[in-house]
Amino acid sequence: MSYDDKPKAQLRNVLINNPEIGQPETIHHGTRIIAIANQKGGVGKTTTAINLATGLAACGQRVLVVDLDPQGNASTGLGVSEYETDVYDVLIGGADLTQVICASNIPGLDVVPASADLAGAEIELIDIEHREARLNNALAPVLGKYDYILTDCPPALGLLTINALVAADSVLVPLQCEYFALEGMTRLMKSIERIRRAYNEDLDIQGIVLTMHDGRNNLCRSVEAEVREYFGDRVYRTVIPRNVRLSEAPSYGMPALVYDLACAGSQAYAKLAAEMLRREGAGPIGKAAQ
Ligand SMILES: Nc1ncnc2c1ncn2[C@@H]1O[C@H](COP(=O)(O)OP(=O)(O)O)[C@@H](O)[C@H]1O
Ligand SMILES: [Mg+2]
Numbered sequence: 001m002s003y004d005d006k007p008k009a010q011l012r013n014v015l016i017n018n019p020e021i022g023q024p025e026t027i028h029h030g031t032r033i034i035a036i037a038n039q040k041g042g043v044g045k046t047t048t049a050i051n052l053a054t055g056l057a058a059c060g061q062r063v064l065v066v067d068l069d070p071q072g073n074a075s076t077g078l079g080v081s082e083y084e085t086d087v088y089d090v091l092i093g094g095a096d097l098t099q100v101i102c103a104s105n106i107p108g109l110d111v112v113p114a115s116a117d118l119a120g121a122e123i124e125l126i127d128i129e130h131r132e133a134r135l136n137n138a139l140a141p142v143l144g145k146y147d148y149i150l151t152d153c154p155p156a157l158g159l160l161t162i163n164a165l166v167a168a169d170s171v172l173v174p175l176q177c178e179y180f181a182l183e184g185m186t187r188l189m190k191s192i193e194r195i196r197r198a199y200n201e202d203l204d205i206q207g208i209v210l211t212m213h214d215g216r217n218n219l220c221r222s223v224e225a226e227v228r229e230y231f232g233d234r235v236y237r238t239v240i241p242r243n244v245r246l247s248e249a250p251s252y253g254m255p256a257l258v259y260d261l262a263c264a265g266s267q268a269y270a271k272l273a274a275e276m277l278r279r280e281g282a283g284p285i286g287k288a289a290q
Helices: 008-016 045-058 073-077 087-091 116-127 131-142 159-167 181-198 218-234 244-252 264-279
Strands: 032-036 063-067 109-112 148-152 170-176 204-211
Touching: 032 045, 032 159, 045 063, 045 073, 045 109, 045 148, 045 170, 045 204, 045 244, 045 264, 063 073, 063 131, 073 244, 087 116, 087 131, 116 131, 116 159, 131 148, 131 159, 159 181, 170 181, 181 218, 204 218, 204 264, 244 264
Parallel strands: 032 148, 032 170, 063 109, 063 148, 170 204
Antiparallel strands: none
16 A cells, blocks of 8 residues: 555545544644653654644644654654755754655645754754754744644653753653553653743643553553543543554554554544544544543
8 A cells, every 4th residue: 555546635535534533623723832752762652643643634733743753763654754854954953944844645744854863963962052942943933834743752851852842832641551650750740840940831741641552451450540540631531552553554654544544553543633632622523532
């Protein structure tokens, strides 16, 4: 399967007519910048960035994904693989972000890609003035052009993640239900608190999404109960199940929602997009998210 098999309009229809997502109802509330962050690797940040962005775009939202991980998995997973400049040139070289934006094959979804160059940025940023606000300043020209900007953070609380948190309105935390999940959250919450005090007092928690969930696993269920008790309604009701289709899709350069819309993982991300929009009152109201 390739994108060429499905003209854009048809793809848009397939996504939008999914009853789980509902009909699009674009209510522009200004650009909302969401950092997808967790200092732990392999918890589903990139998978969430790719598929949540696709779900939001399918709901008629204009979405920009900013890849902040030197591995560039969000870029390739969204089918963006050929580019001359990337987010490194923006953060370090001062390139104009608008010159670096690539269109994805998903209508309404653009990408600022990352390459391996970004691995050096953590160190190079140290000597740059306003090093923590480089992304925040670079995003200024595109505010108002998108409904959502999602930043896919690397698995560390270094300067790249700090740039994402300083630029963000809120943080979305993918959390895997396993031992030490809450300890990791405590560290992340402390970092968020520090960013609030120093740079961005309005930084909010967008929500916590449980990923790679397995309801038959006792540990998973007990960690989920603990996380829900501690964080209350900040935890999305929608959970993302462990689903092999979600891990296959990136090798085809496609979001799972395009690769296999019917699979449990895609349906969960579609519901998550609907739940997020519903919570913000931006519609549409997905049946399954009520
Ligand atoms: N719900 C899921 N079910 C199965 N595999 C998943 C799921 N979410 C992520 N994965 C896989 O787990 C690995 C880590 O996920 P990824 O999104 O890259 O995490 P992170 O960005 O936090 O490092 C990837 O190989 C990804 O395809
Ligand atoms: Mg990642």
